[in-house]
Amino acid sequence: xxxxxxxxxxxxxxxxxxxxxxxxxxxxxxxxxxxxxxxxxxxxxxxxxxxxxxxxxxxxxxxxxxxxxxxxxxxxxxxxxxxxxxxxxxxxxxxxxxxxxxxxxxxxxxxxxxxxxxxxxxxxxxxxxxxxxxxxxxxxxxxxxxxxxxxxxxxxxxxxxxxxxxxxxxxxxxxxxxxxxxxxxxxxxxxxxxxxxxxxxxxxxxxxxxxxxxxxxxxxxxxxxxxxxxxxxxxxxxxxxxxxxxxxxxxxxxxxxxxxxxxxxxxxxxxxxxxxxxxxxxxxxxxxxxxxxxxxxxx
Amino acid sequence: xxxxxxxxxxxxxxxxxxxxxxxxxxxxxxxxxxxxxxxxxxxxxxxxxxxxxxxxxxxxxxxxxxxxxxxxxxxxxxxxxxxxxxxxxxxxxxxxxxxxxxxxxxxxxxxxxxxxxxxxxxxxxxxxxxxxxxxxxxxxxxxxxxxxxxxxxxxxxxxxxxxxxxxxxxxxxxxxxxxxxxxxxxxxxxxxxxxxxxxxxxxxxxxxxxxxxxxxxxxxxxxxxxxxxxxxxxxxxxxxxxxxxxxxxxxxxxxxxxxxxxxxxxxxxxxxxxxxxxxxxxxxxxxxxxxxxxxxxxx
DNA sequence: CGCCTCTTGTCAAGGTGTTGTACAGATACT
DNA sequence: AGTATCTGTACAACACCTTGACAAGAGGCG
Numbered sequence: 001x002x003x004x005x006x007x008x009x010x011x012x013x014x015x016x017x018x019x020x021x022x023x024x025x026x027x028x029x030x031x032x033x034x035x036x037x038x039x040x041x042x043x044x045x046x047x048x049x050x051x052x053x054x055x056x057x058x059x060x061x062x063x064x065x066x067x068x069x070x071x072x073x074x075x076x077x078x079x080x081x082x083x084x085x086x087x088x089x090x091x092x093x094x095x096x097x098x099x100x101x102x103x104x105x106x107x108x109x110x111x112x113x114x115x116x117x118x119x120x121x122x123x124x125x126x127x128x129x130x131x132x133x134x135x136x137x138x139x140x141x142x143x144x145x146x147x148x149x150x151x152x153x154x155x156x157x158x159x160x161x162x163x164x165x166x167x168x169x170x171x172x173x174x175x176x177x178x179x180x181x182x183x184x185x186x187x188x189x190x191x192x193x194x195x196x197x198x199x200x201x202x203x204x205x206x207x208x209x210x211x212x213x214x215x216x217x218x219x220x221x222x223x224x225x226x227x228x229x230x231x232x233x234x235x236x237x238x239x240x241x242x243x244x245x246x247x248x249x250x251x252x253x254x255x256x257x258x259x260x261x262x263x264x265x266x267x268x269x270x271x272x273x274x275x276x277x278x279x280x281x282x283x284x285x286x287x288x289x290x291x292x293x294x295x296x297x298x299x
Numbered sequence: 300x301x302x303x304x305x306x307x308x309x310x311x312x313x314x315x316x317x318x319x320x321x322x323x324x325x326x327x328x329x330x331x332x333x334x335x336x337x338x339x340x341x342x343x344x345x346x347x348x349x350x351x352x353x354x355x356x357x358x359x360x361x362x363x364x365x366x367x368x369x370x371x372x373x374x375x376x377x378x379x380x381x382x383x384x385x386x387x388x389x390x391x392x393x394x395x396x397x398x399x400x401x402x403x404x405x406x407x408x409x410x411x412x413x414x415x416x417x418x419x420x421x422x423x424x425x426x427x428x429x430x431x432x433x434x435x436x437x438x439x440x441x442x443x444x445x446x447x448x449x450x451x452x453x454x455x456x457x458x459x460x461x462x463x464x465x466x467x468x469x470x471x472x473x474x475x476x477x478x479x480x481x482x483x484x485x486x487x488x489x490x491x492x493x494x495x496x497x498x499x500x501x502x503x504x505x506x507x508x509x510x511x512x513x514x515x516x517x518x519x520x521x522x523x524x525x526x527x528x529x530x531x532x533x534x535x536x537x538x539x540x541x542x543x544x545x546x547x548x549x550x551x552x553x554x555x556x557x558x559x560x561x562x563x564x565x566x567x568x569x570x571x572x573x574x575x576x577x578x579x580x581x582x583x584x585x586x587x588x589x590x591x592x593x594x595x596x597x598x
Numbered sequence: 599c600g601c602c603t604c605t606t607g608t609c610a611a612g613g614t615g616t617t618g619t620a621c622a623g624a625t626a627c628t
Numbered sequence: 629a630g631t632a633t634c635t636g637t638a639c640a641a642c643a644c645c646t647t648g649a650c651a652a653g654a655g656g657c658g
Contacts, residue, residue, distance in 0.1 A: 008627095010632065020633080021619060029617080040626040042633060063310045065643090066617060067337070072304065110511055110529055112475025124304065154521035158485075158513040166468025173465065176411025186457075192491075192516075212409055214457040217491075222453035230409055309643065319644080320608060328606085339615045341644060365606060 006036070006044035015208065016053040023053065030070035032056060051127035054206070058128070061173075072124055094126045096134035103139050107160035108152070115160075119167050128171070128206050132199050133286035136164070140195055161195060168198045175201060175211040181233035186214035186223050188248055193240040196265055196285055200236065203289030209233075220251050227259055234292065235259045236281075239267030249275050264288065305335070305343040315352040316427075322352065329369035331355060357507065395433035402438050406459035407451070414459075418466050427470070427505055431498050432585035435463070439494055460494060467497045474500060474510040480532035485513035485522050487547055492539040495564055495584055499535065502588030508532075519550050526558055533591065534558045535580075538566030548574050563587065 009020045016023075026032040032052065035043035052073050059069035099122055106114035122131050143160060146152045185201050187194055194216040201211045212230055214223065227235055235255065239245045245252075245267045255261050256277035263275075269282035279295075281288040308319045315322075325331040326342075332351065334342035351372050358368035398421055405413035421430050442459060445451045484500050486493055493515040500510045511529055513522065526534055534554065538544045544551075544566045554560050555576035562574075568581035578594075580587040 008632075009634095019619075022617090024634090025618070038626080040634090042626065059304075063306075063313065064304060065307050065310070068305045068307075068343075110475075110525065112511070113473060116473055116476075153524050154518050155513050155525035158515075158517055158521070159511065159525075162468070162512050162514040166465070166471060169461070169465025170469040170472070173469070174412060174415055176409070212411070212458065213461050214454055215461040216457075218457055219453050222457070225452050226409065226454035226458075307644080318608080321606090323645090324607070337615085339644090341615070 006046065007050065009043050009045070012045045012050060012053065015050055016057065017208075018053055018057060026053075026056070026066070026070060030067060030074070032070045032074060051129070055127055058123070058171075075125075094122075094130065096126075096130070096138070099135050100139045100142065103135070104142060107163060108156055110156070110159055112159075112163060115163055116167075123171075128202065129286055132203055133284060136168075136199055137196075137284050137286065139164075140199075165195060165198065168195070168202065171202055172198065172205070172211070172213070175205040175213070177210065180208040180210050182210045182212060182230060183234040183236060184212045184214065184223070184226055184230060184232045185236045185238070186218040186226075187216040188237055188239050188244045189217055189219050191239040191241065191244040191267070192216040193265070194238075196240070197236070197238040200238065200264065200281075200285035200289055203286040204293060207289060207293040209293065220248060220255075224255065227255070233260060234262060236262045236264055238263070238265040240265050242267045242270040245271055249273070252278055262292065304346065306345075306349065307337075308342050308344070311344045311349060311352065314349055315356065317352055317356060325352075325355065325365070325369060329366060329373070331369045331373060395429070395437070398434050399438045399441065402434070403441060406462060407455055409455070409458055411458075411462060414462055415466075427501065428585055431502055432583060435467075435498055436495075436583050436585065438463075439498075464494060464497065467494070467501065470501055471497065471504070471510070471512070474504040474512075477507070477509055479507040479509050481509045481511060481529060482533040482535055483511045483513065483522070483525055483529060483531045484535045484537070485517040485525075486515040487536055487538050487543045488516055488518050490538040490540065490543040490566070491515040492564070493537075495539070496535070496537040499537065499563065499580075499584035499588055502585040503592060506588060506592040508592065519547060519554075523554065526554070532559060534560045536560070536562050537564040538562070539564050541566045541569040544570055548572070551577055561591065 007015070009023055012018075013020045013023060018026075023033070027035070033045065033049050035045045035049065038044055056066075056069050056073035059072055060066060064072070099118060102118045103115060106112075106118060122135060126135070143152065143157065147157055183201070183204055185197050187197060197215070198213070201213055205211050212226070212232065214226060223235070223237070237245070237248075237252070245263060252261060252263065252275040256275065260279070261277070262279035262281050263271075264281035264285075268280050271280075274280055279292070281292070283291075306314070308322055311317075312319045312322060317325075322332070326334070332344065332348050334344045334348065337343055355365075355368045355372035358371055359365060363371070398417060401417045402414060405411075405417060421434060442451065442456065446456055482500070482503055484496050486496060496514070497512070500512055504510050511525070511531065513525060522534070522536070536544070536547075536551070544562060551560060551562065551574040555574065559578070560576070561578035561580050562570075563580035563584075567579050570579075573579055578591070580591070582590075
C-alpha cells in the first residue's frame, strides 16, 4: 500500500485536516515528511505520508508537543527515516498478529494494565486504519469464535469489551467535528454489540466524515427523529444478530425512501431478503467504510 | 513496555495533577526527577517520571512530609500509585452548575465537539473528584429526570450516554494498575446503566484502589467466576432499577459469605429487604467511594 | 506565650523557546 | 488566465526557563 496516486499539498491538507502552511512547517522543522518533487518543484506526497501526518495529529491531540509527536510519527514508517542512528534498539516493528495475541492473552487474564500497554504501543506505531483492520477487527473475530466455542466466560468477554470500548471511544473524541458529510450510527432495538459499529465510525471519520453515534439498542422511532434533526448523508444500522434486523424490514424500506440507509454487521449479511433501496455492508468495517466513502463522493 | 513519549512540564502537570511550579520545586529541592532537556532547554519527562510524581503525591496524601515522600518515591521506580491531585492546576474559575448546563445544552443538540470542549475545560480546571461529584453526577440526575418527564428522546439519551461513557472510560485508562486493593464492578443481568458504576470506579481508583470492570448485564455466574479468579477485596453490584436486584437476593447472600459484597445505585436503595451481610451504597458514587475506601482501611 | 527557624507550596518578573499562521513575490500547472 | 504551490521571512500567542521572594504552618526554645 505505498505509491499509487501522488498527492499535492492541497489534497494532503484536505485529507489530513492540516493546513498547507503547517505541513511545510512540519517538514522544515521536524523532517516529518520528505516528499518527492514534480519537475517544477511541487511537493508530491504518498499515502504513507498521509498516514504519518494523521499519526502526528493524533499524538498532538493526546497532549504531546509537536516536536515529540513528530519524532514518534517519523519512527512509525521505516521507509524514510532521515537520520537513522544504526545502533538504535527500540523501534518495535508493527506486528499485528503478535499484538492481537497479546491482547487476547492480557484480556483473558483480566490484566487491564497489560492490555492498555499493548494498545499504547500499537497507537504509537501503527496508523489508525492498520490498527483497526489488522488488529481490532481480527481480535473481535477471535473473541467471537472463542465465545461460541465456550472458551470464554461472560466476565472475560465483558471485561475485554469494556476495555476496548473505552479505548476506541477515546479515539473517537471529536468525531462529530468538522465539515464532512454526517453519518448517524446506531444498533437496532435489542442489539448491544456496538464495537464493530464504533470501528466503522472511526474508519469513516478517518475519511473525513462526521459521526453522530447513538450506539446500541436504539428504537427505530428515535433514530428517525435524530435523522430528522441532523439530516445526515448516511444512516447506518448495525447488528450482529439477524433477528434484531428482521422485524424492521418494512420500517427500513420506509426510512430508505427519505434517507440514504445502510445496514451492517453479521446480522445484515444473514438476512433472508434485503430491504429495497438499502445498502448492505457485509465486509469488515474498515473496508466498508472505504467503500461507503467512495460511493458518497461519486454519488 | 516502557513506551517513550517525552512529556513537557505542562503535560506532566496535567497528567499528574501537580502544578509545574511544584514540579520544579520538587526537582530542585529533593532531586525527585532528573528530566532530560530539549535542545532549547525544556524539561522532557518520561512516563516513569509520571509514575514517580504520582507516587510522591500519594505519600503526601498519606501524611508524609514532602522530603520523606520524595525519598520514598525516588527509590521506587516501577509500579505505583493512585492519582491524588492536591491542588488546582489553573486559574480559571470552576463553575459546576454552568458546566452542567452547558453539557445538557450541547448533548441535547447532538453537538459532540461542543460537549467535548466543555469536558476539556473542566478537566483542565477541576480535580477529578470535583468533576465527578459536582458535574457528572448531577448531570446524570438531570438526564434521568428529563427522561422521566419525557423531555428527552432515546436518541438524545443514547448520544449523551455514549459520549460521556467514552470520556469516563478514557479517564479510567490504567485503573487496574498498581498495588492497592482490588474491586470488581458489575451490573446485574438485565441492567444496562453503567455510568454511575464507572463514576464510582473512578472515585475508588482515585483513592488507591485497583478496578476490574465487568460493566452492564453481567450474569451472576460469571461474576462468581471472576471473583474466584481475581480474589478482590470488594465486589460491587450496581443497578438503577430495583427489579434487577431483587431476584438475586439469595445469590447475593451466598456471595457475601465468601466475599465482601456491596450493592449500589438507585435499585439498591429501593430494595424491600437488604440481603444479610451486604453493604448497601445508596449515596452518590463519590461519597460512597470515600466511605468504602475508609471502611476497607479500618476493616 | 512570643520569637525564631525550617519547610513547603505558590507567585512574579523578565527573558527564551516553540509553534501555528500569515504574507509577499515568484513559479508551476491546467 | 487563473488557480495552486513555491521560498523566505515575520510575528503573535503561548509554554517554559531562572531567579528570587513570600506566606502559612510546624516545631524548637527562652
